[in-house]
Every structure is written in C-alpha cells, then in structure tokens.
Amino acid sequence: MEKRDNYNVGADAPASKRRQGMAIASLVIGIVGFFTCGLAGLGTFTGIILGCIAVSRAGKKPQEYGGKELAIAGIITNVISLFISPIVAAIAIPNMVKARQAAHEARAISYVRTIGQAQHLYAAGVGRGHFADLHQLVSEGFLDGSLASGETGGFRFTSTPVNVPGLPPMFDTTARPLTTGALGNGNRSFGSNETLAVFQASGDVELKGTPPNRKPANGVPVE
16 A cells, blocks of 8 residues: 655645635735725735745645645735735825815815804894894804804804994904814815805915905805
C-alpha cells in the first residue's frame, strides 16, 4: 500500500476543515473599504496585513490553514481601496459640504419667511399695527423657542421694528451664516421686511433696506 507523507495528507484535507478566518477577514475589509474610504486608511492596512499573514500560513502549513486565494484577493482589494479612497474622498467630501450648506441656507430662507408671517400676525393682534423684535415674537408665542437665542441651523437671525415719523410701521429681518467659506455653514445671507419679499447676497452681509427704499441695495430677490 502506497504511503503518503504528512504534508500531502494535510494538503488533501477538505478546505472546509482548514482555518480561513484571516483570509476571509482580509477580503471583507477590502470590499467594505470601497464604500467607506478604506475605513479611514486604518482598515486597508489591517486588511493587507491579515491577507499577508493568511498567505504565509497557507504556504507553510497547508494542512492547517486554507483560503490562500481568498487572502490574495483580499490583499489586492485592499491595495486598490487604499489608492482609490483619496480620490473618492476628494470628490465626495466637497459635495457633502455643499449639500449641508445648501440645506442650512434653505432652512434660513424658511425661517426668514416664518418670521415675516409672525410679524404680521403680531401687528394684526397685540401689536396694534406695530411690529416687534425677535425676542418679543418668541415670548408672545408667535415664534417657537428655537429662535429665542437668535441662532439656529448655522445662521444668526435678527428682526427689529423700524418706526419713522410720517411713514407706516416697518421691520427688517436678517439671516447671516455663522461661518462662511468652503467648510462654513453657508455662503449666502438673507433679508426681508414687511413686504415679505426675501433677498439674498453672497457672503456674510446685513441685508436691510432704507425707509424710503425697502429693497436692500446689494440684495437680489430669492426666486
């Protein structure tokens, strides 16, 4: 009867009975890295190390360790992920920031309009034809408490009455981003008044009209 040495007997053992944990982990980390920017880099290095260890063990002790092909695939996947991740991040992060800024600005426009409606409701009731400041509108229940501090959603809000002898009561509402720039809360400021028209301008600026001309000099109507 033909004898086989221990190496060959182990090599013929079913793959399912050999340890493949590191090989599988390496491949999984590599695949996940495609969708998570390489798990901030740390994941891809971990995947490469696990894959190399798995390949080494499978070569030295094939009777105990398997999954060499999986480990090689894991190493390749992690290396690719390592080089692709910076490209993906360079594209995705600016888009995410712009989306966040757009959301802040849209919310600011909504708040400006809400403040204008509250001003007119106040004037039609307890104000007896006159407008109020932001604090009064909140304390009288015409605005919710989120505007009590004047800051919310990355913007600073003001609303003040304008009373000029011989002219009807007026008010000015402004919304200015707390920070601007590539990573700021927003890159547009907004303003409105008793006409309820909303104006916008680039940067952190105060959009207020004059008593004769209610359109801010540097403001453009929001469409």
